[in-house]
Amino acid sequence: MKSFLLLAFNTLSIFCLNAQSPAFNFTKAEVEANLKYIASDELQGRRTASKGEQMAADFIAKAWNEYGVKSLPALNGSFQKVPFKIVQPPKDALLTIGDKTFSLKDNLLIINGSQIDQQAPIVFAGHGWVDEADGTNDYKGLDVKGKIVVTITGLPTGNTPNDVFASMKRKQELASERGAIALIEAYRMGLPWQFAQGFFKQERMDLDHDADGGARIVYGWAKEQGEGVISTKLNQTSHIAALKLVPGAEEKVYASNIVGHIEGTDEVLRNEFVLLSAHYDHVGTGKQGGAAYTPQDSIFNGTRDNGIGVVALMAAAKELAANPPKRSVLLLACTAEEMGMLGSQWFADNSPVPLDQVVFNLNTDGAGYNSTAHFNVIGKGLTNLDEDLVKAGSTVGLSMLGDPAPEQNLYERSDNISFAAKGIPAVDFAPGITAMDESVFKYYHQAADNADSIDYDYLLKFCQAYTQAAMLIANKEGKIEWTNEGSKYRR
């Protein structure tokens, strides 16, 4: 009797295990082949707006079509065209306020703007921020028409790099809308001045906001010396400043986000979208990728960053197209993450579906892996989905870790931040890293990041875990929301 019961129990538990571990309709051979193409030398490191990047885009779009993924009516096909400009550093710029001079060589950075050589009154406007929701209006009572507006970098609520970078575009608009001719910000970011200077002194790529009506005033940062001539003194006195700018050349180029749609099965929940995203661009070849290459291997294949994420997104697309969940799913393979999350920013600012219907973003992007027993959720604790994410991993034998390097602010360094910044609960789902160490840096943004260095059994499990997470979330009962810990992103 006893042994019979035990036997029955064993049979039952085997049955339950089988029932719990879902069958996926993609195979190891398939995810391996996808990764080997995405990371092949033929694609030349998939630099934004390059031929190799376009080849990757075509490959992804073609696969989605074959899986039965639909395109959105608003887009007329699978691609969302993203306009960029390649900007050369300014040839000359000089700002003089009283006896203080700011020059490109030392303490002035010009980020945007057309040619100018003009004297104008200067007005201090706090952080240059307006937020109707909380009553902030740094322009209250100020007439800035025809003037140079001076502000402090970042937001009234903080000056982390993300506060600074995410507010730049809006701040230029706010000054431009009020008729200012230039916006100069006193540099107060927690990154050394030399770092910012180094970044803006090189050729760089930026979104071309001519295409969506963004501001074109002169915009720059100035490094204060001594007791802050900019922010303190200007508060009390009005000044005349002289501003001169000879900008560098600009070239317009285009790249694409790839967007797919899987309609949900539930009559009500299908009006909500779960957004699955992964960037498919990487940094290119040779000097474009940094110093870490040799004449023998000068292609930055980006197998880990972010070939793995692309392949996981493709796997989820195939599974969900065959077995649609209750909520609708948006698939987004984005361009220009390596240029500063520009593709996802463009998508968030020019979304082909109303953003208030996007209830969650499950991004997948990573630096590599050094544990084949784990995956990481960057943003663990920020949303009410941790249990679902843990469950998704456990169905294929992977355990969930949180952020492996909180001091590196990884949450704000991938495309999930473009959506979190709009208030959409978002996390990044990354391959397993127990600690950011040599085993990760050996491949991260290195020419050595080739497809022959991947554990393909792990790749399959990772794709399964990501797909399962997407499935659970898109079928979840109840509301998806930020936790208290994540509430700073609530809008």
Ligand SMILES: [Zn+2]
């Ligand atoms: Zn990446």
